[in-house]
Amino acid sequence: MGMKGIVLGLALATLSAKQVSAQQMEKMWDGQGGKNSISQNRGKLFRDGKYAMFIHWGIYSQLANTWKGKTFYGIGEWLMNKSMANIPVADYMAAAASFHPDHFDAKAIVQLAKDAGMRYIVITSKHHDGFSMFHSKVNSFNIVEATDFKRDPMIELAKACKEAGIGFGFYxxxxxxxxxxxxxxxxxxxxxxxxxxxxxxxxxxxYPEVNQITTQYGPIELVWFDTPGGMDKKYAQKLVELVHKNQPGAYVSGRVGHGLGDYSTLGDMEVPRQNVPGLWEAVDVTNDSWGYAWYDNNWKSAREILSRTLSTISRGGTYMLNVGPKPDGTIPEPASLALRGPFSWSRKYPAAVYGAQASPWGHALPWGDATVQGRKISLLVYHWPTNGKLFVPGLTKGITSINLLNADGKKKLKYTTDGKWLEINIPSIAPDPLVSVIEVVMQGTPVIDKRLGVDPAMETILPVDFAEVEGCHKTGKSWMEKFGEWKHVVQVGQWTGQSKLTYAIDIVKPGYYQVALNYTGQGRVGWKLENSAGAIGQNQHAAASASNWYP
Structure with missing residues (x-):
């Protein structure tokens, strides 16, 4: 079946809400890297490793989002800030005396990262609270001098990473x-x-502390700067020059500011829906907070971690996942269990992860996603069809073979092509409980029709990211569920009675399809759906400030 155009004409009242726009967040994070900064002599683990461990650890870990008997909800490393507990400087500095991470074990943390399939570790050497997690030569407010721990854990981590053969870097x-x-x-x-x-x-x-962390701990993979805000460009330039001088093989993160970084960093906890060009990373959390918070047990499952990792790689990026050690210096057990889950998976399917390139479709597929390695496409099936058929849109030419990958090797699969769709015969039961992989071997570079495909056997989501808009506005929105817990969406607003969304899609076969709308608004919402053949669906529903799904 050829392309079908779907037009949604929705008359929606706009809703005023206290939200932080994506533009405001981009200004704060300022995570864009320089266009000419990619160097083959730097950042090989970043480019090819695709998966890394982030660690937020400091005095805030000991406090665990409590102060004077009160719990504060939000990201733990911001507890001192006026947006949360508003702790006076003297009181916060005095709290360092209670920091006793006596069970910190650098080798155990590095082994966890290795078991998880991560290729390097980045840890907070100093966060916004100013506490140095290393023996600073210029600031006594550090873990060696201000606590009874009396050790420099960065020395131990750097050594453990080197011995284990994984990269090391500093925030x-x-x-x-x-x-x-x-x-x-x-x-x-x-x-x-x-x-x-x-x-x-x-x-x-x-400047002297950055000089210290880039000269006293051996080779490092990168220095991860953060929230440059309105910092003058001359300071950012000095830091970039210093890092590259002291560590010629290290990258500087985009959040050094002013486009001077070696790569770009997206907003916190953001995994994009469309491919992002250039060299970039997504940074995410295993639960809701970067630093340890005693109440935060909203742990991601192994399957969710794997799917978010693969989705990031499929969009062309690197995924860095955070863990927040407990007050005693150990990693929370639920985080450890979830992190180790994807390890056996990445060992079975390394070509789908390490060194893999972005999906040639440019977006997710109804049942999952895809990465590319040379002439091979890895189809990453998150939702395994139970009808024995996997429908792949836009790929019909240049196929040499199709194989189902599993622990025992490869099994050749039969397939047919019809119009712009590839139909693969598959087993009724998913071969992998996390994410199954089907390998498509091509004669050359894949040529893909990138239009959205509506799968005949499962739900297909049509995000507004991919729609053409008329008489309304498409914008990115970011907001916090709790302080620092960011959510990111693209949405369409400022509707009138003449507004339209148009999707260019492809379907396998004609038939009746149910369409559900997700929207917010005020009053009553009238909507109309029309396809290129002239079929019309129309109705009216009450709107609310919360999201609504209406079939």
């Missing part, structure tokens, strides 16, 4: 420092009452 908050005079968000005067500027902070603390 460093270069702009925000809530405890050092002159830092963004910090005191404006020092202990003697003298005024302090950002320039003072930068040259007294930031």
């Amino acid at each position: 460093y908050s270069q702009n925000q420092d809530w405890t050092y005079p002159g830092g963004n968000g910090g005191p404006k005067v020092d202990a003697a009452g003298h005024s302090k500027t950002f320039d003072d902070y930068f040259w007294e603390k930031c």
Whole structure:
């Protein structure tokens, strides 16, 4: 069946809401990397490894989102900030004395990362609270001098990573420092009452500490800067030059600001729906918080972690997943169990992950996603059809063979092509409980019709990301469920009675299809659906401020 055009004419009243726009968040994170920064001499593990461990660990881990008997809900590493507990500087610095991560075991954490199939680790050397998780030479507010731990865990982690053969890198908050005079968000005067500027902070603390972490811990994979905000470009430039001088093989993250990074970083907890060009990463959490929070047991399952990892790689990116150690320095057991789940999977299907390129479709497919390695396409089937047929849109030419991959090797599958669809005969039961993989071997570079395909056997989601709009506006929206727990969507607003969304889609066979709409609004909503053959569906429903699904 050829292309069908679906037009949705919806008369929706716009709803005012207190949301942080995607544009505002991009300004805060400023995560875009430079266009000419990709170097084959740097960041090989980032480019090919595709999967990494992020660790947020500090005094906030000990406090675990409680202060003076009260629990605060949000991301744990921001507990000190006025947006959460608003802890005075002196009180927060005094809390370092209670930090006793006596069960910290660098080798165990590195082994967990390796067991999970991760190729490098990035850990917070200093977060926005200004506490250095290494033995700083210029700042006594550090884990060796301000706590009874008296060890530099970064030395131990760097050594363990080297012994295990995985990469190591540092997070460093270069702009925000809530405890050092002159830092963004910090005191404006020092202990003697003298005024302090950002320039003072930068040259007294930031620059020498970045110099230390890039010279005292051996080769590192990258330095992950964060929230540059309004920091002047000259400071960002100095940091980039310093890292590249001290560590020629290391990348600088896009959040150094001003487009000076070696790659781009998306918004926190964001996995895009469409392929993203260039070199980039998605950063995500195993639960809802980066730093440990005592109440946060909303752990992602092994299957969810794997699907979000694969979805990121399929969009062309690298996935870095965070764990927040407990006050004693150990990784929470639910996180460890979930992380180890995908390991056996990546060992069985390494070509689908390591060194893999983005999906040639440019978007997810009704049953899953895809990555490419040379002439081979890995079809990643999250939702296994039970009718014995896998329908693949837009791929019909240049196929050499199709194989089902499993622990025992490969099994050749029969297939047919019809119009713009590939139909693969598959077993009725999924061969892998997490994500099954079908390998399509091509004669050359895959040529794909990228139009959205409506699967005849399962639900197909048509996000507004892929629609053409008329008489309305398509925008990205970001908001927080709890403080720091970000959600990201693309939505269409400012509707009138003449507004339209148009999707170019392809279907396998004609028939009756149920369409469900997801929307918010006020009053009553009238909508009309029309396809290119002239068939019309029309109705009216009450709207609400919460999302509504109406068939």
